[in-house]
Amino acid sequence: MKLARYDVHALTGAYAVNAIDDEFEREKFERHMHRCQQCAGEVRDLTETAGRMAFGVSRPPPPGMRDSVLSAVSRTRQLPPVVDHRKPRARHWWTGKLPMLSYSLATATVGVAIVLLISLIGTRHELDQVRARSAALAAVLSAGDSHAVTQTISSGGRVTLVYSLRKHAMIVTTHGLPAPPPGKVYQLWFIGPPTTRSAGLLPGSPAGRAGPVLSSGLARGDTIGITIEPAGGTRKPTTTPILLVVAHG
Amino acid sequence: MRPAGTGPGLPEGKDRDLDRLLARVARGDEKAFASVYDQLAGPVYGLIRRVVRNPAQSEEVAQEVLLEVWRAASRFDPSKGTAVTWVMTIAHRRAVDRVRSAAAAAEREQRIAQPPAVGDDVAEAVEASLEQERVRRCLDGLTELQRESITLAYYGGYSYREVAGLLGSTLGTIKTRIRDGLIRMRDCMGVSW
Numbered sequence: 237m238k239l240a241r242y243d244v245h246a247l248t249g250a251y252a253v254n255a256i257d258d259e260f261e262r263e264k265f266e267r268h269m270h271r272c273q274q275c276a277g278e279v280r281d282l283t284e285t286a287g288r289m290a291f292g293v294s295r296p297p298p299p300g301m302r303d304s305v306l307s308a309v310s311r312t313r314q315l316p317p318v319v320d321h322r323k324p325r326a327r328h329w330w331t332g333k334l335p336m337l338s339y340s341l342a343t344a345t346v347g348v349a350i351v352l353l354i355s356l357i358g359t360r361h362e363l364d365q366v367r368a369r370s371a372a373l374a375a376v377l378s379a380g381d382s383h384a385v386t387q388t389i390s391s392g393g394r395v396t397l398v399y400s401l402r403k404h405a406m407i408v409t410t411h412g413l414p415a416p417p418p419g420k421v422y423q424l425w426f427i428g429p430p431t432t433r434s435a436g437l438l439p440g441s442p443a444g445r446a447g448p449v450l451s452s453g454l455a456r457g458d459t460i461g462i463t464i465e466p467a468g469g470t471r472k473p474t475t476t477p478i479l480l481v482v483a484h485g
Numbered sequence: 486m487r488p489a490g491t492g493p494g495l496p497e498g499k500d501r502d503l504d505r506l507l508a509r510v511a512r513g514d515e516k517a518f519a520s521v522y523d524q525l526a527g528p529v530y531g532l533i534r535r536v537v538r539n540p541a542q543s544e545e546v547a548q549e550v551l552l553e554v555w556r557a558a559s560r561f562d563p564s565k566g567t568a569v570t571w572v573m574t575i576a577h578r579r580a581v582d583r584v585r586s587a588a589a590a591a592e593r594e595q596r597i598a599q600p601p602a603v604g605d606d607v608a609e610a611v612e613a614s615l616e617q618e619r620v621r622r623c624l625d626g627l628t629e630l631q632r633e634s635i636t637l638a639y640y641g642g643y644s645y646r647e648v649a650g651l652l653g654s655t656l657g658t659i660k661t662r663i664r665d666g667l668i669r670m671r672d673c674m675g676v677s678w
C-alpha cells in the first residue's frame with residue numbers, strides 16, 4: 237500500500253514535464269494530487285522549473301512570425317473569463333491508439349537489455365549462452381524485413397514484438413504485464429492457416445518485465461498470439477488470446 | 486510564497502511584470518500582447534523547435550501557441566503559477582501533441598533514431614544569454630541519468646515510458662530520475678513557489 241502511494245507520488249516530475257502519455261495514469265495522478273497537497277505543491281514547483289528550462293533553448297523566431305502573429309491577434313476574438321467554478325479540462329489529450337513502437341526504439345530497448353543481461357551474468361558458461369542468444373537476437377533485429385509492434389494489453393501492461401519473416405523468428409518483451417494467476421503462465425503462439433504452434437512461454441517477473449524472449453518458427457501468414465495457460469504450457473491454446481498480431485511480410 | 490522576481494530565465498522582477506501584462510492582454514490590449522510576444526517568442530519558438538525539429542512545423546505550432554496566449558489570456562490564473570510557465574506549458578503541450586500525433590509517425594521514427602543531445606543543441610542555439618547559461622550550468626550539475634531523462638522528456642517531448650525504453654531503465658527509475666533531476670534544477674535555478 238505504502239509502495240503504491242509512493243509510486244503515484246513519484247510521478248510529480250513526469251507530470252510536470254508532460255511526460256505521462258497514458259490518459260488513465262494521468263487522471264489517476266490528478267485524482268491523487270487533489271488529495272495530496274504536498275504533491276500539488278511539488279507539481280507546481282516542478283512545472284515552474286520546467287517552464288524556466290525553455291529559456292535554455294531559446295532561439296530567435298523566424299523574421300515574419302511577429303507580424304503574422306500580431307495581425308492574427310487583431311483578427312481573433314478572445315475567450316471570456318471562466319466564471320463557472322468548475323475547471324475546464326485544460327487538455328484534450330490525444331486518445332487514439334498507442335503508436336507502433338518504432339523499430340529503432342525496440343532495437344534500443346532490446347539492445348540495452350542484452351547489454352544488461354551480459355553484464356549481470358557472471359559465469360563463463362552462462363556468458364557464452366547469452367552471447368549466442370544475443371547474436372540470434374541481433375540477427376532478428378537487424379533483418380531487413382524486421383517489424384516492431386507494441387500493443388497495450390487490456391488487463392494491463394504492454395507487449396512489444398519484433399519479428400522477421402525472413403529469419404522466421406520473433407523477439408518478445410513485456411512491460412507491466414500482471415503476473416499470471418497462480419499455476420498459470422503466459423504462452424506464445426504462432427497461429428497459422430495450416431497449424432497452430434507453441435512459440436514458448438514468457439518467463440514471469442515480479443515487475444512484469446520479461447524478455448527478450450526469442451522464438452523461432454514464425455511462418456508467413458502466421459498470427460502471433462499470447463494466451464494464459466496452465467503452468468508448463470499446452471499444445472494448443474485453450475483460452476481467449478490476450479494479444480493477436482498478424483505478422484505482415 | 487515565492488519572493489517576487491527570483492525566477493530564473495528572466496531578469497529580476499520581469500516575471501511578475503509578465504503576469505500584469507497578461508492581465509492587460511486578457512482585456513484585449515494588443516500593445517501588451519506585443520510586449521509579451523517580444524519577451525517570450527524566443528523561448529516559445531526555441532522549445533517547440535527542440536521538440537518538433539522541423540522548422541516550418543515549429544513555426545506553425547509557435548504561431549498557434551502565441552495566438553492561444555492571446556485568445557485564452559483570461560484563463561490565466563496568477564494564483565496557480567507564473568505567466569511564463571503558463572505560456573511554456575501551452576507551448577510544450579502543443580509541441581508534444583504535434584509529435585505524438587499519428588501523422589508524425591514517420592518523422593517520429595527519425596527522432597527516435599537520433600535522440601537529441603542537449604549539450605549540442607544548447608551550444609548551437611543562437612541566442613546566447615545569461616538565462617541560457619544558467620539553465621545549462623544547472624543541467625550540468627545533474628547526474629548523467631537525471632540529465633538524460635529530463636532532456637529527453639522535456640526537450641525531446643518523449644513520454645517517461647519512451648524515455649525508459651530509450652535509456653533501457655525501468656519506469657520506476659526514470660520517474661525518480663525525472664523528479665530528482667527537476668528538484669535539483671529547481672534548487673539550482675532558485676525557483677520557488
